Amino acid sequence: MSKPRIHILALGGTIATRPDASGVMQMGAGADDLVKAVPLLATVAEVQAETVSRVGSHSLSFDQIHALAAKIATLQADGVVVTQGTDTLEETAFLLDLLVQLDIPVIVTAAMRNPALTSADGPGNLLAAVRVACDAWIRRHARALGVLTVMLDEVYAAADVIKAHPTRLNAFMASQTGPIAALVEDRVVPLGLPVRDAIDAARKKLGKASGAAQPVALLWMGLDEPGHLIEALLGASDRLGYRGAVVAAMGGGHVPEPLADRMGRLAAALPTVISSRAGGGAMLRHTYGGPTSEIALRKMGIIWGGRLHPLKARVLLDTCLRAGLARDTIAEVFDAFG
Numbered sequence: 001m002s003k004p005r006i007h008i009l010a011l012g013g014t015i016a017t018r019p020d021a022s023g024v025m026q027m028g029a030g031a032d033d034l035v036k037a038v039p040l041l042a043t044v045a046e047v048q049a050e051t052v053s054r055v056g057s058h059s060l061s062f063d064q065i066h067a068l069a070a071k072i073a074t075l076q077a078d079g080v081v082v083t084q085g086t087d088t089l090e091e092t093a094f095l096l097d098l099l100v101q102l103d104i105p106v107i108v109t110a111a112m113r114n115p116a117l118t119s120a121d122g123p124g125n126l127l128a129a130v131r132v133a134c135d136a137w138i139r140r141h142a143r144a145l146g147v148l149t150v151m152l153d154e155v156y157a158a159a160d161v162i163k164a165h166p167t168r169l170n171a172f173m174a175s176q177t178g179p180i181a182a183l184v185e186d187r188v189v190p191l192g193l194p195v196r197d198a199i200d201a202a203r204k205k206l207g208k209a210s211g212a213a214q215p216v217a218l219l220w221m222g223l224d225e226p227g228h229l230i231e232a233l234l235g236a237s238d239r240l241g242y243r244g245a246v247v248a249a250m251g252g253g254h255v256p257e258p259l260a261d262r263m264g265r266l267a268a269a270l271p272t273v274i275s276s277r278a279g280g281g282a283m284l285r286h287t288y289g290g291p292t293s294e295i296a297l298r299k300m301g302i303i304w305g306g307r308l309h310p311l312k313a314r315v316l317l318d319t320c321l322r323a324g325l326a327r328d329t330i331a332e333v334f335d336a337f338g
């Protein structure tokens with residue numbers, strides 16, 4: 001039987017670094033190098049490798065991921081594996097999930113340990129991602145699974161996966177749902193299908209979402225936050241170039257009381273989404289009173305980000321704005337996330 005055709009698209013990241021003369025890791029390896037380092041790939045799939053860029057994922061842009069999504073849609077393949085850096089994988093995978101809808105697996109993988117280290121995880125993650133892309137259950141449910149991330153033999157849904165540690169080998173997790181499958185020996189063990197109603201509903205409204213860049217400010221709330229950045233944004237005639245804002249609020253959706261007036265003005269000035277700095281998770285809607293409780297913030301017209309992590313809420317808001325959605329439609333899109 002012929003092997004599945006898997007197209008590997010390499011963007012860069014630690015998985016594609018090489019040591020320079022001083023031993024410092026620099027971007028450099030392309031898709032062919034990554035494939036050459038894993039001879040077993042040829043026993044699993046018919047691999048085609050393409051180098052898209054050689055950049056750290058901390059320097060990727062929304063435009064680059066939109067272009068990548070458009071490229072993926074044109075590929076003649078049975079599955080696609082994207083390799084990139086880990087730093088922004090939780091965002092790029094979710095953006096691809098919003099933009100790409102195919103009946104083939106689309107998987108994003110990366111490496112925490114660089115190729116100069118004895119226990120580099122890049123080759124193993126690449127092989128695992130290709131194995132997952134070739135798996136019959138994954139292929140059968142490709143559309144229901146959406147874009148996936150494979151790290152350390154675990155398979156995560158793009159909307160749920162987060163990078164939870166800066167350096168540890170097991171840096172990735174999905175704190176709300178856990179992995180949707182595990183790779184054991186050479187087989188995929190399914191654990192569950194992701195709930196995608198909110199994503200499917202969003203995708204219907206988003207269409208191609210191909211408009212110009214729509215910068216979204218991410219404002220992280222901390223103890224005693226004075227709100228000077230919000231004030232600066234409101235005071236600037238061009239809103240400092242921002243078209244929307246995500247506020248990573250405390251707990252179930254709260255900010256410090258002295259910010260009440262500013263939050264109301266922010267919501268009037270820009271589509272403003274609140275999600276929880278606790279790392280995402282469904283927030284409250286009608287439990288607490290007070291000037292900056294969830295009840296008050298929602299009355300101000302602030303959009304409720306549902307269970308999305310603030311980084312993913314920012315990706316979704318950018319995508320909604322690129323699609324030219326009106327504020328009320330954006331609120332509906334987010335509302336479906338719980």
Ligand code: ASP
Binds near residue numbers: 012058085086087
């Ligand atoms: N800075 C790197 C990147 O995201 C880190 C990594 O790949 O893990 O590209």
